[in-house]
Amino acid sequence: MKYGIVMFPSKQLQDKANAFRKRYDPHYALISPHITLKGAFEATDAQLNEYNEKLREIAKTTAPLKLTIQKVSSFQPVNNVIYFKVAPTEELSTLHQTMYENIGQEQPDYSFVPHITIGQKLSDDEHSDVYGSLRMEDVSYEETIDRFHLLYQLDNGSWTVYETFRLEGKDL
Amino acid sequence: MKYGIVMFPSKQLQDKANAFRKRYDPHYALISPHITLKGAFEATDAQLNEYNEKLREIAKTTAPLKLTIQKVSSFQPVNNVIYFKVAPTEELSTLHQTMYENIGQEQPDYSFVPHITIGQKLSDDEHSDVYGSLRMEDVSYEETIDRFHLLYQLDNGSWTVYETFRLEGKDL
Secondary structure, eight states: OEEEEEEOOOHHHHHHHHHHHHHHOTTTTTSOSOEEEEEEEEOOHHHHHHHHHHHHHHHHHOOOEEEEEEEEEEOTTTOOOEEEEEOOOHHHHHHHHHHHHHSOSOOOSSOOOOEEEEEOSOOHHHHHHHHHHHTTSOOOEEEEEOEEEEEEEOTTSOEEEEEEEEOOOOOO | OEEEEEEOOOHHHHHHHHHHHHHHOTTTTTSOSOEEEEEEEEOOHHHHHHHHHHHHHHHHHOOOEEEEEEEEEEOTTTOOOEEEEEOOOHHHHHHHHHHHHHSOSOOOSSOOOOEEEEEOSOOHHHHHHHHHHHTTSOOOEEEEEOEEEEEEEOTTSOEEEEEEEEOOOOOO
16 A cells, blocks of 8 residues: 655645645645655555554654745756745754655655645646746745644545644754 | 544545545545544634544544445435445444534534445436446445544635544453
C-alpha cells in the first residue's frame, strides 16, 4: 500500500489555497491542501506498525511549528508547479529530515522546499499566464501547526488519513 | 466551524465503495467512504478541546469493532440514498449513542442504521434503476475497525481530518 506524510494547515489557509486549486490543480479533489513531509512510499503492514511507532516518537519530541506563508512561487523550470511558499525554518527542515531518516529507504527527490501546492500539471503557456497573475497576490499569513498525518492512497488516487500525530515536544 | 465523526473502513472496502460512488454519489470527491458516527455539528474552539478530551476517553474504553457488510440497501422512501448495509451490533450502537450523549447538544435525526453511502441525490427514476441493479450485487465482507476520526468541513464542502482516535478498550 502507498503511504504519505503531510501537515494540513488551518481551515482558513486550506480555504485560501482551495480557491486557487479549484481552477489550477487537478489533484483538488484527491487531498486537502497540505505540506508534504514525506512523499508517497510503499509499506507492508509490518513496516506500517514500525513506522507508526517511530512517528509517535518523532511527534513526542517535536514542538508545534510556526508556519509562515510568504508569497506565491513556482518550481519552474524544474516543473510547472505553483505554490504558497512556506518560509523555510530549521524546525521544518529537521522534521522533514527526521522523516527520511526513520521512515522507509527512499531519499528525497529534491532538496526540501516547504510549500502548499495551488497549481500543477499546467502547460507552459498556462503556467506563464497563471503565475504571472498569482505572483502579485498578497498571501502572507502566519499560524502554528501542531500535528501531522499519515495517509494512504486509494485506487482512485485520493488519500485517506490513517493516523494523526500531535506535536507534543517543548520549545527549547 | 463544522465538525463530524466518522470511521473509515479498510482501503479494500473504500475502493469497493468508490467504484459505485464515482457514478452515483456527488459527494465522491468531498470525503472518503465512511460510516458516520455523528453527523455535521457546530463547535467553537473551546468546545473542540472539551470534545477532544471526551473522544479520547471514549476511544480508550471502546474495543475494536467487527464490521460486517451484508448487502446493498436503500433508505427509500425516506430518501434516495443507496448504501452498503452494515450489520447492526450492540458495540456500534453503543458507540453511536455515546457520541450523542457526550458531544454537542443535537439529537440524531433518525434511528441509527450503520451504513456506507454509495449513492445519493438520485432522482426517483435513477434510484429505481440503480438500486434495481445494485441490490443483486454480492458485497458481503467482514473486517475489524480500530479507529475513528474527527473531521472538519472546508468552505468547498470537503472534509479534512483533525484527529484520529484509536480504539484501545479490551473486549469483555
